[in-house]
Amino acid sequence: RQVYVNGRYLPEGEATVSVFDRGFLFADAVYEVTAVLDGKLVDFAGHLARLRRSLKELGMALELSDEELLAIHRELVRLNGIDEGLIYLQITRGNAGDRDFLFPDPATPKTVVLFTQKKKLLDSPLAARGQRIVTVEDLRWRRCDIKTVQLLYPSMIKELAKKQGADDAWMVRDGLVTEGSSNNAYIVTAEGAIVTRDLSSDILHGITRKAVLDCAADLEMTVEERPFTVEEAKAAKEAFSTSASGFVNPVVEIDGATIGSGKPGPVAARLRQIYLEKSRAAAI
Ligand code: PMP
Structure with missing residues (x-):
């Protein structure tokens, strides 16, 4: 190489x-x-x-x-x-x-x-099965909007998730979910709204986040950019994450609680498909 x-x-x-x-x-x-x-x-x-x-x-x-x-x-x-x-x-x-x-x-x-x-990105066993998530305190510095290589804490919590039989960790500050170890975090409410934390120095401003929210707007889905609690996430109809390498990845379990049907949900599947179509066509 x-x-x-x-x-x-x-x-x-x-x-x-x-x-x-x-x-x-x-x-x-x-x-x-x-x-x-x-x-x-x-x-x-x-x-x-x-x-x-x-x-x-x-x-x-x-x-x-x-x-x-x-x-x-x-x-x-x-x-x-x-x-x-x-x-x-x-x-x-x-x-x-x-x-x-x-x-x-x-x-x-x-x-x-x-x-x-x-790496095979399109054909993802994890996207097909859905991720199991554990939640942890967000102990990172307060400038998470800058994409620095200070990745020790995300590495530690990914290890911790693995030891607990999960796939990834979502971080929580003051009772509210910030983001995943290396991805942005979303839930879908009972009313069908897509909720993801608003942009601030608490999270990385995901490039895939922006592109996926644009897709959601194209599909006339309701988007709420606001923080959500772990309790709200556990009770959500669906949950998923986004990142440049994972695209849109469904979540089926949070801290042992089953999300929705326990299978990847339709909103995440649709967004993954539309995002991939759009971004592949626009790739340079
Ligand atoms: N949050 C964090 C903490 C990340 O490390 C990443 C991946 N770089 C993301 C969100 C997702 O950002 P992007 O969609 O630009 O890959």
Whole structure:
């Protein structure tokens, strides 16, 4: 597999980053994951826009233009023959040659790394079965809207979910669901409204969230952007999550309580289908 590091395409075994890189020492880095379908990038404009926002919030100036980032993504997908899978981009504040809490000179070159992952995304056993979710306290920092590589807590709760026989964890702050370990969280009420937490620094502004809510609007489904409790989720008719790699993934159990019929629900199935049709047609 070829990877990209700072202007070069290299075999993965030959790619290196300094031990003083701030991404490694301080998690001083942002990232994006874009789905690849039919060899094309899904929702790429959204991922680029969010990347720019994350960089701006952290005061990191990137030397590469949007056109250059697109060209690098396309070239790596081509080099690795990715028809279906993921492409990962990480940008760190670089390497100032020593460990220092203070940011290095802004002119310090950023570290830019990309790699691809071949993966079956469309044909998903988890989407067919439906996810089992456990809920946990949201112990992350208060800037969850910035897509940083500080992913230790999400890793810990995913492990915890697995140990408890579940597939993923939803996080809860002040009794209200924020989001999943690596996805946005939704319920469908008895009245048929789709509910997902409103945008704030409490959650990542999912690119798939925006696209799926647009699909829901196209289908004239009612959408309520507001927080919901775990109790409300357990009593919901349906629940699901969204992410760039999982698309729309139904939830069939929360903390041992069966959701709806215990099978993936029709709203999630419909949104998955419409989202995939629309985003595949628009992929670049
Ligand atoms: N929330 C969190 C915490 C995430 O890590 C992700 C995945 N990056 C999402 C939501 C979903 O975002 P997207 O649809 O842009 O993949």
